[in-house]
Amino acid sequence: MAGGAVDWARVREDFPVLKRQVHGKPLVYLDSANTGQKPARVIDTVDDFFRNHNANVSRAVHALGSEATEAYEAARGKLAKFLNVRADELVLCSGTTFAINLVAYSWALPRLQPGDAIVVTRMEHHANIVPWQLVAQRTGATIKVAEIDENGDLDLEQLYALLTAEVKLLAVTHVSNVLGTVNPVRDICRQARKRGIVTVVDGSQAAPHRPLDVAAIGCDFYAITGHKMAGPTGTGALWARREHLDAMPPFLGGGEMIKQVRFDGTVFNDAPHKFEAGTPNIAGFIGLGAAVDYLSAIGMANIEAREQELLAYATDRLDRTEGVRIFGRAREKAAVISFLIEGAHAHDLATLLDLEGVAVRSGHHCAHPLMQHFGVPATCRASFAFYNTFDEIDAFIAALEKVRKLLL
Incomplete structure (x- = not known):
């Protein structure tokens, strides 16, 4: 097709x-x-998991556990191919809101300090504004706002003028959920990278509607939500450059994000698994894998x-x-x-x-x-x-x- x-x-x-x-x-x-x-294919896939394969992932050697783990990790691989990124750089999470908060608390919070600045745009969803405000309040950093023109396009000249030495992070949506504006994120990320500024792109409204090549965009972080792209609710992902994932501390602590726990210290799992504490939405992600197959077939x-x-x-x-x-x-x-x-x-x-x-x-x-x-x-x-x-x-x-x- x-x-x-x-x-x-x-x-x-x-x-x-x-x-x-x-x-x-x-x-x-x-x-x-x-x-x-x-689509029925996604609904049937979720139904089939619960009827025939229901088990937890990464914790059992029995047949159902192996089947669940294989299908869950296969979904990660499908999503990585869909985005043109490496599977071991893709953190599976509940959606874009969680993904951006992960970056805020695990990357930004330990690094920002008074005098630093974060740039957001006028057209951002609250999920790409509020986490940065919380980080700014706790670190002493400030928020700068990139404005839009009367048509709803970003004022790129003003945006680039904001990217001064104190700016450490730029948060920008790929596609506006209100205006439909498609931002030139590849050019924006290139300009930010020249200045040593880390970029976070909200891809919620892009992933369901257009071909994506996250590697070509050149951002540092890219977040998506599964339920907007024909998948189940409670699914999504954060892609991040490997050097960031390796340097970031875990966002949540618990099972499956560790290699060894002792009372005198814990050795964390490798990324992306160190960011995936607890039992995930297994059926949801397997359904998201089916959604990716469906969209890709069209x-x-x-x-x-x-x-x-x-x-x-x-x-x-x-x-x-x-x-x-x-x-x-x-x-x-x-x-x-x-x-x-x-x-x-x-x-x-x-x-x-x-x-x-x-x-x-x-x-x-x-x-x-x-x-x-x-x-x-x-x-x-x-x-x-x-x-x-x-x-x-x-x-x-x-x-x-x-x-x-x-x-x-």
């Missing part, structure tokens, strides 16, 4: 939830930036192209809908549109759209500083995935026009 034309109608049939109705209307699911829907380039077609169509339809304001018209965008209807509150709009079977997100989208920039408390967000259709966009616009008349 990855090498030829994709039958998108057939692909859509792989997703059981898309067949259901909501409030007596066919479901139009436009909230994939929040969480992606799961082809990430095919997925990106399909979603760009949907984005262009939806943007055109919204532009021709009276009273709609779109937030973010970056030069390069992922399939996310944040919008408002003049005079209507985002939550009212989303509630009434739901009654028409249309699921969109409303709120601040864990991006308060971005809402403050645009001078609004909240927006609605329609986010598209490869399993959406042009007919669904038409249904969304029809519902939006109906709701606009009710609200205004």
Whole structure:
């Protein structure tokens, strides 16, 4: 499938939830930036694990334990190939929030000191802001903010001017979860590296929607979330350069992250396992491996192209809908549109759209500083995935026009 034309109608049939109705209307699911829907292959894989292979990993020599461990580590390998990184540099964790906190507490907290600075951007998700604020409070470091222009593009000239000698870390999203802005992370990381600045890239909204080559990006850390890329919740990963992983102390202590424990001291396991204390979400990661197989079979380039077609169509339809304001018209965008209807509150709009079977997100989208920039408390967000259709966009616009008349 990855090498030829994709039958998108057939692909859509792989997703059981898309067949259901909501409030007596066919479901139009436009909230994939929040969480992606799961194909039957992923659901069946998780079900099969619990039915036939359920055991803990790395702790048993019996058949089930060996099967579970083999499938779990195979998922790590699949994810590493998907990202074009080494499997032994990939820490499996609950998602991007955990991954960024791991970097904050294990890399930044022991190193930063008064006079140091951290740069974040205006468009970051709270998960790539709050951990750095906590680190700054505890170390005496300061936070600098890279701003955006009226289209939602990063002001690169201002960003690079911020990267002065006291800056030790730059945290930047690959794709904005609100604006859809695709940041030129390869160029940004190159500029940071020239200055000796460590880079943390939030890849949550990139991994589900575009081909990734993390090695080519040239960052120091890259974080992803599994449930946004057709995998189960509670899964994700942090990729880090080997020299960082070896130098960082463990984030959590417990079982499986040690080689030997004595009361006079503990010898920790090698990375990435020293960062994976306790029993992991085994079924979830095996399901994530199935999701990676599924996405790879379709082809990430095919997925990106399909979603760009949907984005262009939806943007055109919204532009021709009276009273709609779109937030973010970056030069390069992922399939996310944040919008408002003049005079209507985002939550009212989303509630009434739901009654028409249309699921969109409303709120601040864990991006308060971005809402403050645009001078609004909240927006609605329609986010598209490869399993959406042009007919669904038409249904969304029809519902939006109906709701606009009710609200205004």
